[in-house]
Amino acid sequence: MAQHPIILGIETSCDETAAAIVSADKRVLAHALWSQVDAHAVYGGVVPEIAARAHVDHLDHLIRQALSQADMQLCDVDAIAATAGPGLIGGVMVGVVTAKAMALGAGKPFIAVNHLEGHALSPRLTADIAFPYLLLLVSGGHCQLLVVKGVGRYHRLGSTIDDAAGEAFDKTAKLLGLGYPGGPAIELAARSGDPKRFSLPRPLTNKPGCNFSFSGLKTAVRRAAEALESEQGGVHDRDLCDLAASTQAAIGDCLINRTKHAIAQYLEDYAPKAPALVVAGGVAANETLRQRLTGLAQDHGLAFYAPPLWLCTDNGAMIAWAGMERFQIGQSDPLDSPARPRWPLDETAPPLYGHGQKGAKA
Template identity: 65%
Template sequence: MADPKTENPIRKPGGTNRGDPPLVLGLETSCDETAVAVVDGAGHVRAHHVLSQVQAHADYGGVVPEVAARQHIQHLDGLIRKTLDDAKIGFDALDAIAATSGPGLIGGLIVGVMTAKAMAAATGLPFIAVNHLEGHALSARLTEEIAFPYLLVLMSGGHCQILAVEGVGRYRRYGSTIDDAAGEAFDKTAKLLGLGYPGGPAVEREAGRGNPDRFKLPRPLMGTPGCDFSFSGLKTAVRQTAEALVAEKGAMDTADRADLCAGFQAAVTDCLADRVGHAVARFQEDYPDFRAKPAPLVVAGGVAANTAIRRRLTDVATSAHMVFHAPPLEYCTDNGAMIAWAGVEILKTDPARDDMAVGARPRWPLDDRAPARIGSGKKGVKA
C-alpha cells in the first residue's frame, strides 16, 4: 500500500488527534440501497439514511445493475449532505471516510468508492475500503458488546456462509453455499409465485398465513457432514410444485401460495439449523475456552431479518449453551451505519490505514485462504 504521507502532504493519518473516539462517514452502494451514515467510536450512530430503490426495480422483478448505478449517481451527493447536516457536523469533524469497495455490483461500487475518494482527497482525510461482508460481520458489535471470537452466520441475497470471526480482518470460513444463497432463493421463489420485489419479506408474510406441512419439500444436504449449504434443489422443487398445481387447477389460489411459501421457509430454516449445528460443534472444538462459558452466535445480513429464522437459530444457540445475537432489523439489510462502524473498527486496529490505492472489486471473500466454492475466474473468488 502506498504511503499517503509521501503521496499527498495534506493527508492526515487515520484515527483522531483530538483524543476522542474516531468519527467516520460511511457510504454503502453495493446493490440497490443508497445509504450514508456517521458513526463514532463509541458505537453512537449520529445520523444515517437509507434510500431504497425498490420502486425503480419493481417492474423488472429484481435489481438491474445499470439502473442501480444511475440511482446511486443521482442521489448519493444529496444523501451525504443530509446525513452530515443531521449529524450537525462538517468534514472537519470527521476522522475518515469509509465506503463499500466490494463485493457487489461493480457500477454501484464505483460510484461509492470514487465519491468517497474524491471527498478524502479534497479534505485530506483517510479513505477506508470496507468489505461489504465485513460490514455485516461486525454490525452486531455496533449495538452490543460482543467479544472476539464468535461464530457468525452471514446470510444475504448474494451470500450464505458460516465463519469464525477472530477479529477485524480475521475470518475462518466453516461453510458456504455451493449454489444459491438463502436470500437469492427467497427472492427467486417470490418472483416465481408473483409476490413482487423485494422477495424475502413477501415470502415471509405469505408463510405466516400458510401451512408448512402441506407440501413435502426437500432439505438439501441436511443430515450430511460439514457446514455447506445448497438451495438450488429446493428452489427447483418449489417451481415444480407450483407447475403441478397450475396443471391440476388451472391457477394457484391464495392458499396455495401461502402454503408453498410456508413450506419453503420451513425447509430453509431446517437446513440452516442443521448446518449451523455442525458449525457450533466445530467452533467449540476450535475454541475450547468457550466450553466453560457461553459463546456468541451472531446472525447477520438481510435474511437475518426473517423472524422464523431468528427464532429457530435462537433455539440452536440455546441448545448449544451459546448466546444468540443479531443486529437490530434496520442494520440487517444493507446500510451505511455498518460500513461506517467497520471503518471505526478498522481504524482502531490500524490507525494509519489509508486505502486510496484500493479500487472497487466485484468479488472479495472474507476468508481468502479458503478454497473457492463459487467463482474462481479472473474476477476472483466469489465465496
Template identity: 60%
Template sequence: MLVLGIETSCDETAAAIVADDRTILADVVLSQLDDHRPYGGIVPEIAARSHLDHVDRLIGQAMARAGLTFDQLDAVAATGGPGLIGGVMVGVMAGKAIALAAGKPFLAVNHLEGHALTARLTHDVAFPYLLLLASGGHCQLLAVLGVGHYRRLGTTIDDAAGEAFDKVAKMVGLGYPGGPQVQEWAAKGDGDRFHLPRPMKGKPGCDFSFSGIKNAVRLLVESLEKPLFDQDKADVCAGFQKAAAESIADRTRRAIELMQAQWPQTSHLVVAGGVAANKALRASLEQLAGRAGMTFLAPPLNLCTDNAAMIAWAGLERFRLGQSDRLDFAPRPRWPLDPTAPKAKGAGIKA
C-alpha cells in the first residue's frame, strides 16, 4: 500500500510517499524560514503564496524520487487542518485534484494526528501511549488510544511552548526561529543565575501556562543593562529553558499518573512537535519516563517538525481501516483531536 502525503499547514511545504511496511520512499520539505525571518514570525499571506508557488513541484519531486506514477498510488492524503487556512487550502486542493485525476481515494488528515501517529511509523508503538505535543502553535498532553481515538489530558491555557521560545529569543535580541537560538545560547549560560517562575507546577490537572514565564523574562530583560552582554543573553536563555523544561516535566508527570491509573498497559511516553527537538526538554522527559517505568520515545528530528511523511502515514493508518473523505471536504483552521475536551484558549494555531 502506497500513500502520497501533502503538508501545507504552516511554513513548510512538504510531500512524501510512505508504504505500509513503514518505508518512507520519498520525503521532500521546503522551509520558508528565509521568507518569514525579516518579519520575526510567520506571515500567513506569505506562507500561503509560497505553498501555492511550490507545492506542485515538490509533489513531482517526491513522486520522481519514489519512482512512481500517480496510478501506482493507493490513496492521497493532505493536511486538512488545523493550521493557517490559506496554506491548508492549497494542500487540500492539490490532494483533491490528484485524487480525482488518478481515481484514488482522498484522505483529509488532522495535522495533530500526523504528529500523534509518527511514533507508529518510526517505532511501531502499540496503543495506548502518552503523547506530549509541543510546537509553535500547540502544547498538549494526549492519551493516544487508537487511530482517531484521543483523550486530551492537558493543554495550554494561554501560550504555546514554541511561541514562548520565539518571544524570549526576540526579547534578548536573537534570530528567528527562536527555539534553536535559545537552545544554543542556553548551552553557554547559567540556568541558576536568574530565578524564573514555573507556571502551574504542583497544581492539579495537566494544563500548561507559559504567559507568566514569558512576562517574567520581559521584566528581567528590561532590568538589565543595555545593550545586553552576551553572558546576560546566555543566562536568560538558560534560565528560561530550565524553567520551561521543569514546568513541562511537572505537567507530564501528572499525565503519566493519569495514564497509568486509567490505562495501566501504557508503556511509552512519546514527544513530538518542533519543541521536541530541544535537548534539555528531551533529557528531562527521558528521566521522568525512566522513573515511571516507561520508555521515552522521540521520533527523529526531521519527523518531529512539520513534514509530509507523518501525513502520509496517518492517512495510510486511516485508509487501511476503510476510511476516506469526500472531495467536498472543507479545510479547517481548527480541528481538535478530542472534540469532547473543553475548548482551549491557546495561542497561535489553536485546536
C-alpha cells in the first residue's frame, strides 16, 4: 500500500455522471463531471431512462479524463469505489458494473459506497471533524437528521415522512415556472421577494421529535398560486418572487426547528467532546440555509461545517472519499455486491413511509 492511498470514485446515482481521484491526505487529484441538467430541464425533472443512457455515454471518457488529469494510470490507484445505491437503479448499475470490471481487470479492491454516506462524510474531506457529529442531510431525494458515530455507523434521529426538502424546492419551482433545477431557481427568485407575504404552513414544527414533512407545503403553494390566478387573472413577476421567498422561508423554518430538536438529543445522548453540526447534500448549497444553520450552531455552542458548494451536489470526489474512509479501516466489497435502489444509512431504524422487496426507503 502506498504511503498515501489513492482511490478512484465513480458517481452515477441520479443525473450527474462523475469520476474523481482523491488521496488519503485529502487532496482531490482529479475531478471530472458531466451534468445532465440540460437533458432533463425540458421535462422539469429527472427522467431515469435518459439519465441511465447518459451515464453509459459519458462515464468511460470521464474516467479517462480523471486519470489523465491526475497523470495516473489505473494501476496507480489503490481501490475503485462506486455508488452502489440508493438511487435510480439504471444509473447505479452503470457505475457499479463499470467499477467492478475495472477492479477485476486491474486486480484492485472494489468498494460499494452508499451514496448517502458519500454526502455524510464529504465534509471530512475539507475539514477535520471528529466523530460523533450531528448531520443534516438534505437533498432532492433525502431529508434526514443523523448522528454520524463513525464510518458505517449512523443513528437516525429523524427523517421526512413524505417528501424531501429538495423535492419541495424542485416541484415548487416547476409549479411557478421558474425552471430546473428548482433549488437554485427558488433561491435566486427569493432574493427580491417578500418572505412574509404568503402565510405557508410549517408542518410538524409544533410537535416533538425530529421528523419532517413537506407535502402539505407544496399543496399550499399551489393553492396560493391558484388564488392569484383567480383574483388577478395571473401570477406576476412580483408574485413569483414573493412565493419563492415565502417557500424558502417555510422550508428553512422547518429545517431549523427539527435540527434544534436534534441538537438537544445529540448533546444529551452523546455528550460529544467536540460537538459539531454538519450540513450536506444538494440543498446545503443554499446560502440562506447555511447562514441560519450557522446561527443555530453558535447559539448552542456547536461548531458548524458545510462542504464547499461544488461538494454539496452529487460528485465523484465524495464517493472517492467515502471509499477512502472505508479502505483505511480495511473494508472492501466482493464483486457480487448488488446495486441497491434503497439503502438506508441507519439500517436498524424502522421505515417511516414505505418498505418493499427492495428494503426500506432511505
